[in-house]
Amino acid sequence: MNSNIWILSLADSVAIATTLILAALGALFTERAGVLNLGIEGMLLTSAITSFLVADASGSIWFGLLLGIILGAVLAGIHAFLTVVLRANQIVSGLALVIFGTGLANFLGKPAEGKTVRTTIEAMSFGALTDIPILGPIVFGQDIITYAAILIAIVASWFLFRTRLGLEVRATGDDPATVDAQGLSVASIRIRYTLLGGALVGLGGSFHMLAQSAAWHLEATTNGIGWIALSLVVFAGWRPIRLIFGAILFGFTLQLPFTLQAEQITFIPSALMPMLPYLATLIALIALSRPGSRNILGAPKALGTPFVRDER
């Protein structure tokens, strides 16, 4: 067994986990406010290609990231307008966003097909710390966005569970009628956190594109990470800290097929390996919805239902 491959693969898992943390945090904020946005995959793709094109044209990664974030928020804005203002079905609107976003990303990405990113986000170095065997490259060899993502998750946890504003968000997802009775606007809170969620997803998509010197290629670009992020939120019980660990676990399973292939471990046919993380998520979801463990999950009670004030 080659330990180098395993260290590299663990470091890789963290990179995938970063995209997952950002995208899933976006979904988490949105869902905590009571809005289900299934459009994550389409938003990731759109912000990925946007950041690619902008970074390629301007030569600045940061400008690419910024535009990627904005695009994520714009698409989330469409969802917020349709579902919160016009009270459209959240599930159908999210799916429409996936299809629209996929088409849009492909359309915009046509000229970039097969091109690679000019510059990539570079890993940080902490000198001697990074050189520590095994632990060094994994803990101290990541890039700034990865550290930022973990920090954002920790801040998000503090915000949601320790501040008044966070309480308002959670209450909007659990019991919008009470929030409304307090004189707060349910619609405005829901729109704000859907937009914030979109921006986080946009950051995730841009990071995913710019962190690796990969070519723009639709199928390989996000590979269903948006959908995995949605199941990760459920897996983490709508809690940001649990989400960090879940993301690392998911990141590891997603990346495992490649490592096993490199190690030529073939107890499972290689074409079947990519299905492992999906099966693992499925089993986890079913196990977590057993009657005894349902309270561990703690889904926002008003998730997916539009709020209509009873005016009679």
Next chain:
Amino acid sequence: MRAPFRIIFEQRAETPKYLSALVPFLSVLSALIAGAIFLQATGYSASETYSNMLSDGFMSYRGITETLGLSTVLICTGIAAAFSFQMNLYNIGGEGQLYLGMIGGAWAGLALGPHLPSFVMIPLLLLIGALAGAVWIFVPAFVRSRLGTSEIVTTLLLTYVASSLVKHFINTPDSFFRAENSAFPQGRNVADSAALSPIGDTRLYPTFFVVVVLALFLYWVVKKTEFGYRIQVIADSPRAAHYAGVSANRTTMSVMLLSGALAGLGGATLIVGPFARLDQGITLLGYGYAGIVVAALARNNFAGIIVSGILFAGLRVGGEKLQISTDTPKHIGIMLQGAILLFALGGEAFRRYKVRAVRMKAVAQ
């Protein structure tokens, strides 16, 4: 800062007939206008793009027959989605169930095809495909009805599993489904008795008419039968259904299994129709996801799905041709589908509510 006016939604007691017809029409129109602005902004000619798509997708003999051919599978995945959506069950894994229908159909065509005459083989193949689709949704259906596990996530996750399965069957050496003497991995053609021939020199297969009849039959089932009535009751008010002694669990199970079977049937029509073999290219076509759009535009009305299925098939066929004849990316077709659905969702609000903008003062009084 507060807006000077508020938007007020008044629930309509009854939706006027003309609105129900007008809203989808206006949604499509608005999406096309938005698409035109986008095309012009990105440096393509909107009028040229649209006229090309219209003639290649709908107005020429080749175009319309190809569109009707493609609509066969879209109507199938459309009724599959609508069947579960109407009961607020969101089977969004029609894509994976479609793959399984193809695998099941291809297996039947390869294993049983050589021994059976065509008039037995074709219906049997379609049935086995539908069965495979139902098998694929069994676990999500079971855990949804027993444990309440969200069917949205489970059906979707299984789509990725199904896609690996298709690739596995094609790429593994010595696989039952793989053609033996070909340079690159591809599926083995099913027996002649398991493949239908297209009508005349078109790419339209008789399965189109089967699917249309099936859609109309389901329309009748939902409107007129006791089973359809039960679905409506549970969809409208699960609590009322419970008190009326309607078993939601059982109905959930059968509705989801049927939904999976319909998507599987869609995959099987591809085997007897244009593909004649298991083809991993299917994983890039997104026919299953498109079915959700088709169903949503028709607001889960089974007769309406025939129309929206043909419309979306035409957009795709027109889009494909576009990339061949001009340099406009074919994905404009997919984008327009998404845009049409987004506008349709927005339009839905105007169908259900009277929307008025009122000055803030008036509200305060």
